[in-house]
Amino acid sequence: xxxxxxxxxxLIGLFGSKAAYQTLMYLENYDNGYASEISRTFGMSLxxxxxxxxxxxxxxxxxxxxVGATRMFYFKKGPITKELRKFLRTMLNxxxxxxxxxxxxxxxxxxxYDKR
Numbered sequence: 001x002x003x004x005x006x007x008x009x010x011l012i013g014l015f016g017s018k019a020a021y022q023t024l025m026y027l028e029n030y031d032n033g034y035a036s037e038i039s040r041t042f043g044m045s046l047x048x049x050x051x052x053x054x055x056x057x058x059x060x061x062x063x064x065x066x067v068g069a070t071r072m073f074y075f076k077k078g079p080i081t082k083e084l085r086k087f088l089r090t091m092l093n094x095x096x097x098x099x100x101x102x103x104x105x106x107x108x109x110x111x112x113y114d115k116r
Contacts, residue, residue, distance in 0.1 A: 020056075027074070029092055057073065
């Protein structure tokens with residue numbers, strides 16, 4: 001059976017901006033994230049990433065905590081975020097393969113020193 005693929009354009013419109021859409025999809029895919037990591041992944045400005053994270057935290061979708069000198073963001077547990085995450089996961093699984101490879105299949109930890 002062929003995999004269903006969707007366009008990102010309606011999702012960008014649904015969430016109001018490309019930065020908002022990418023921030024939500026990033027956190028759904030990786031479970032957590034911080035502004036510089038998100039901005040680097042998508043080539044957006046650090047200010048854009050910080051503004052989106054702050055906005056989603058203010059409306060109650062994200063929570064954050066300091067990790068060293070960085071502020072790490074996560075989805076807040078609750079019925080709204082539970083359903084939102086189901087939707088985001090469905091959309092993530094339907095993105096074109098080249099988009100998945102480019103943005104959502106990155107190594108987030110360095111390889112072990114002795115691994116070949």
